[in-house]
């Protein structure tokens with residue numbers, strides 16, 4: 500060996516040592532290990548006491564009991580002893596771009612308003628929101644693409660673009676109604692499906708409801724070809740329903756999901772069995788209906804977490820919306836709501852696929868916050884907290900086909916650090932210390948400052 504080749508070799512060795520990090524200031528690992536917490540993975544099973552989650556480059560690389568997880572050498576270790584970790588929530592039914600403070604109007608459908616709403620979802624621990632059928636243009640797709648490219652933060656936005664209803668018979672709120680495509684004939688219905696399927700929409704939404712006889716209901720003569728055409732174009736159909744009889748016919752027609760429970764009667768065993776057999780997923784959507792059983796503002800209006808993302812003015816209006824309600828009307832609402840809870844428990848017991856759908860983003864139905872109340876109501880039906888969390892995390896992730904919602908290797912590091920354990924009270928999912936999306940902590944303090952709270 501010549502002198503020269505020795506010196507080349509030694510400088511190579513030096514370089515290797517420097518890159519390897521031993522004895523240098525360079526970090527040796529980009530991995531972060533979160534240890535000591537009670538870990539709820541989202542699979543519906545019992546939590547892991549003293550679990551470890553290893554995250555690298557925004558992705559979970561390992562999760563399990565401390566004894567089963569090897570923390571990479573040089574990883575940053577964060578001690579979460581006393582905390583509980585669970586996945587961020589996925590809500591498959593929301594509406595973006597209508598609420599802005601005290602205003603509820605289609606004029607609010609701007610990038611600025613929508614991205615602020617995605618921050619509100621993220622603040623409260625919702626990692627994915629599906630805007631269900633009320634996105635009039637390309638904006639939702641643009642925001643979604645920016646999030647995929649990593650240039651836009653907040654809860655990940657998915658969209659069903661515009662849904663289909665009879666003309667002027669879609670969403671309940673008048674300001675949202677024009678977003679639906681109207682169809683009166685089979686030809687129009689099929690054309691509308693093709694228009695939606697040509698986009699990057701995750702689902703196709705239809706409204707099958709006569710709004711108490713005030714509008715014309717999309718009938719089976721139209722929704723059958725819609726479902727057929729949608730499936731031929733590789734897109735799944737989610738139906739807004741009110742009546743159990745429509746649910747029955749929609750299952751028969753091949754619908755993929757329901758955005759509500761039946762609200763006219765209790766869902767009978769036959770309907771429940773058909774839903775399970777045809778693997779139709781169901782979003783209970785309880786909290787909007789639950790309003791009717793209250794003659795005075797419910798307890799959630801006064802919880803401190805609501806005031807973290809909402810102004811006093813907005814909270815005051817919510818409180819006022821419960822004024823002038825009679826005890827009689829509340830008793831009636833209470834009976835009707837109890838019926839919905841019985842339907843939900845039946846579906847759960849029969850093994851139906853249940854997924855969170857909270858309908859947030861309509862007026863006074865607070866984005867990111869009401870998802871937690873939805874969980875409380877799911878548990879009120881008799882479903883366990885572990886199962887309720889699965890309904891809000893891994894179950895909707897599986898339906899959406901998103902690599903989140905379950906704390907498992909290979910998934911996005913989307914999780915919430917809680918100060919108290921929701922297994923001992925599902926309301927504890929609100930008791931958030933921090934939220935991580937793709938391994939990055941959401942700047943909750945900064946957001947509160949921006950909102951003036």
Ligand SMILES: [Zn+2]
Pocket residue numbers: 592593594631858
């Ligand atoms: Zn809705």
